[in-house]
Amino acid sequence: MRIVIAGGHGQIALRLERLLAARGDEVAGIIRKAEQAEDLRAAGAEPLVLDLESASVEEVAERLRGADAAVFAAGAGPGSGAARKDTVDKAAAVLFADAAVRAGVGRFVVVSSMGADPHHEGDEIFDVYQRAKGEADAYVRTLDELDWTILRPGALTDDAGTGLVRLEAHTGRGPVPRDDVAAVLAELVDTPATSGLTLELISGSAPVSVAVKSVAGN
Helix, strand or coil: CEEEEECCCCHHHHHHHHHHHHCCCEEEEEECCHHHHHHHHHHCCEEEECCCCCCCHHHHHHHHCCCCEEEECCCCCCCCCHHHHHHHHHHHHHHHHHHHHHHCCCEEEEECCCCCCCCCCCCCHHHHHHHHHHHHHHHHHCCCCCEEEEEEECEEECCCCCCEEEEECCCCCCEEEHHHHHHHHHHHHCCHHHCCEEEEEEECCEEHHHHHHHHCCC
């Protein structure tokens, strides 16, 4: 498969690129800064320099043409203000989804956030983030042309992955290593039977492949 990842230099994305490249997939990551390119190459991914905050749908679609799957793993990141939650976590996700439709990419996986909700209340930066992610997720769900799956991890940690997770429509809150999020994403990309599902993810007791097969109905 050829898989294109938005936010290709993110902590989850770099882990995902290594996993996909190791299993023989052709991986490309969209990055904003050219100086990030070497990190992607080291992970086995082709760097594609493009700023999703200023690019057009057609420019993004050009990067997506020929891909079998697309993963939205971009984020404004900690320390960014409310404005960038809107331009990255919401607007760039919508743009990437529209571009995937235009490019004819069927499989589309979104890295969202547990608690994402377009009607989330509050004025703190994290509240704005949860609304932005919720609005982006709601938009993706309207796109019948995409075989979409939305993944909402719990509190992300840098602990070593265990390969044991809980993946369900509603898990309740809990932590999960970024390693395990990446492993679940790699499995989801390859499991179109999970299309149309919004899934929460925390650490648990099921091996990743078993957890994904379970939600896919296998």
